[in-house]
Amino acid sequence: MKPDYVKPLDRRHGRVELSQGAGGRAMMQLIGEVFARALGNEYLNQGDDGARLPAPGGRIVIATDAHVVSPLFFPGGDIGCLAVHGTLNDVAVMGATPLYLAASFILEEGFPLADLIRIVDSMATAAREAGVPVVTGDTKVVEAGKADGVFITTTGVGSLREDVDLSGAHARPGDGVLLSGPIGDHGMAIMSLREGLAFDAPIVSDTAALHGLVKTLLDAVPTIRCLRDPTRGGLASTLNEISRQSGVGMVIEEAAIPVRPAVAAACELLGLDPLNVACEGRLVVICPPEQEAAALAALSAHPLGREAALVGRVQADPACFVQMRTRFGGRRHVDWLSGEQLPRIC
């Protein structure tokens, strides 16, 4: 037997072991047979302490997100593709072209290898479809009971387009507030699974990589003021963030905000406001009024923006309030998400 012979992993019945995070032979095997096998590319395969990469050219953008979603698998996706999409989207909404991903895994001892493989494969597919390689990674294992299956932190690096200047601080009174599609699908896919709500058709997460949609939009309307992905805290928190960063207020129209009937029904049942529920494949766009039509047209022409809508308008307001004109003609204050109704959505 060669001194570095190791029994192949049992991909069907095996479980993650502490030794696979300790830095020795077992870890190398897990990285090789599970991670590198699925995610491999010329950079990852260098196998050094990090990845050596070509000059990105121009300014860069870095974004990072930990993913702790529970459950790990849900209609429309899993923590693997979510970890790719979530970080790519943060890079994209900065106006950057995502180039590289780093992926760091915290595994719980005893986690089924078959599930890990499914997750890593899903990650690999999402990265391939997005055209963005995972160039470096890390693997840690903690004792059973000290984590919850798998946590994945992804970090994205992108190269910033020089023709756009996007920021949450750029909203101006009169600007239009656009949404690329219905809100709350991702959050309610998770919540209804967790709460055991049964629907004829399950609610499907909207998790998707948005950089293609962003490129289409920015090519058409480079004067966009701000893009943001309404993830945790939902549309309500996103609009409050932008209002605060820009020192403006907003008024949105309840009737104009797309919400799928099943999402509305699930929110009703669980006492949630769709405005607070996370999306993982939607774009909030703040756009100068004279470009609204062009922006809407560009969004709608893309498969991920078919249900795009103008949902409100920025207005002068030193108090930075976000308000909503309700279906019944009243007005209400749209506040940040408060409380802990929606933990571990992403």
Place this chain on the structure above:
Amino acid sequence: MKPDYVKPLDRRHGRVELSQGAGGRAMMQLIGEVFARALGNEYLNQGDDGARLPAPGGRIVIATDAHVVSPLFFPGGDIGCLAVHGTLNDVAVMGATPLYLAASFILEEGFPLADLIRIVDSMATAAREAGVPVVTGDTKVVEAGKADGVFITTTGVGSLREDVDLSGAHARPGDGVLLSGPIGDHGMAIMSLREGLAFDAPIVSDTAALHGLVKTLLDAVPTIRCLRDPTRGGLASTLNEISRQSGVGMVIEEAAIPVRPAVAAACELLGLDPLNVACEGRLVVICPPEQEAAALAALSAHPLGREAALVGRVQADPACFVQMRTRFGGRRHVDWLSGEQLPRIC
């Protein structure tokens, strides 16, 4: 009361709450009062979905590491500074100048805010001393019992020096194997704390940022073949990795490898081999033989390399074995760390 009034956090007695990871007002408060307050800089303060950064110029390096060390505080450091050093060192040993860090936190509900603040402050100090800002971050909270206090993933981006070409695949027969200082301090600081070993003076972690030492070395000897930080798996795994990547063997001299007496004693007590125990502030250097003296001189002249030593030599060996000439004149095979003796060291 202003609608966005929030009670200040109780920095002494408060505890992390699930709502602080949900994306709303409570999360913004935690990020503002704990993270941005300690780590703030012009990039982080932009407050957008990621950080917008100047062109790094030339090729870049990306490295990522999750940190799950237990206990969180130990002689010589804590998870906060470790998370900065660990990732900076992976960037540095690639021959790159670390420029930016991203930091993502997974917090357990109920974790004392005072401890979190201590950790974040330590991170801020380490980042400041290293001259590398944390430019973007993320904060997730999981339920009590679903994590272990705090996990921190850091990702580093650096700009690659054009005058060096380092890789684990570049070791050649005849090259010298150098170490920048004694091995095993970090791992034994953690293990002896965990196992309740009492010494007159506790073993102190060697955690440190190595990019200054690396710069000194590479300025003096740009023809260095390979650098690596012997973290998990210790010197044994690091040398095996390089041997395998380069398709060579190595012989190291037990008598030449610096090990502090307290580390040796603790290893003896716990049945560990110092060769398997992680460092977090040491450098392994593979160097052409004619440059060994210059490399040793450069290392020794730096505060972090005062105890540097030549510990072995690369040799031709298609089996890629690492061997050690023992104090008693024998030879033994130096294998990768196997088993799970050293979990959660970093």
